[in-house]
Amino acid sequence: MTNPIALLGRAATYLLLSLAAFVSIFPFFWMIVGASNTSADIIRGKGSPGVALWDNIVKFFNSFDMVRVLFNSFLLAGLGTALTLLVTSMAGYGFEMFRSRFREKVFGGLLLMLSIPFAALMIPLFVLMAQFKIINTYQAVLLPSIASIFIIFYFRQATKAFPSELRDAARIDGLKEWQIFLFVYIPVMRSTYAAATIIVFMAQWNNYLWPLIVLQTNEMKTLTLVVATLTSGYTPDWGVIMFGAICATFPTLVIFFLLQRRFVEGMLGAVK
């Protein structure tokens, strides 16, 4: 059974996996240790916890109006997620539940648009926002991201599992379409919503390029923008930056560990 070649293969597999695990985890370790060290120590490559954590936190909160920045980030990510889920699930529901002559054509068109890169859209979008006079507002960040084709696609796939008898029964009971959607569909599709929430929240929270373009004053900036700004000086204060990176990673990390299984389910919803 255990010939030397198989044994060697096994050892190599473990070695590679351990190496990969180390490489994956090391930057997290580096970030956490870094947040407790002074900039000079980080640059010297000190790999053990230091005593500068409090200083870094204070400096971080003094460098920007952090309460406002955190508020912006949570507001945009939270509101963005709620609106996206509402709009995309309605679209997904609509595509699956109502028949019309153009349904498949429109849907096919949407899927084609999925492959259009954001870079191709950002200039016209920016000009559009300028014409609406909403540059540097929350609306400008939110509006283009709400109708995510990817999530519409996800909801349509999931709606296939929604029993249409339930809808028919509700119609016979005299419920209006929006009541069916609100009081029948949403409760039944709870777990689909949960999985989608994670994906959408992460995307909104981590969004960088578009906010970078439309948010122009400091009091509108989000956490990702602020962390990015901190590095651009001539002498970046790495301890402060590391603490900022922790703040930027923390919410998504928490979600990941709380909802690990849902998270993976959510991602896979797209391939099935």
Add this chain to the structure above:
Amino acid sequence: MPALVLLGIFMVYPILWSLWMSFQVGRGMNFSFGGLTNIMRLTQDPVFIRALTNNFLFLAIQVPIMLVLALFFANALNDSKLWGRGFFRTAIFLPCVTSLVAYSVIFKSIFGLEGIANQSLLFLHVIENPINWLSDPFWARFVVIAAITWRWTGYNMIFYLAAMQNIDRSMYEAARIDGVPGWARFWYITVPLLKPVILFTSVTSTIGTLQLFDEVNLLTMGGPSDSTMTLSLYIYNLSFRFMPSFGYAATVSYVIVVLVGLLSLIQFMVARDRRA
């Protein structure tokens, strides 16, 4: 249908607009029709050609490495006898929950001139002098590739792992009894059955690489001397960093649209051929 209205305003309209815009010349908000001027300019623009080459370089090197690694890890982690499966799985997947900004920043500190990467290599006597990671064209590209691979390998691995778990166990048992060695079981059973997922991941990775922006902007700002410039970053620079040149930027952005379309088409055709 609010979704369709939103998409109409924020997707369809901009697409058509940028197509129209790509034929305009001028600076700032003054436009005039320029016909094919912008397309002519593309062929003589060294920065554009550099960015295009870099995008393809990243595509050709990083995507295969990442997908092979992901496939390998998924296969290893799919073995129920493997010790510490849960730990390895979580560890390798962990990078993909970080924000692009946070990890770019961390990588920047690790690969500083006196950063931990150089310190360790000096300590281990792998190198004599510190490498100027982010200011050397070759190593700057290396860091960008390493960073993207770090972030996305686990993401792709999850897709493979899920697909592998849907493969009927008895096929492997039968092959094992027939004396088919491990690598052949992998190559002749796993890989063919995973083809649709491999196609999906290669299409999404291709699109992702062609849109590469956050990492290069934060790690190197496209430098040194445009050696890590990408098309998306160039579009951003053309529109928002220097004197705005929206028309030309729109032309460059259509290059990405065309490329994404072509490459996806090629990948679909290759997949179909193999299936037949």
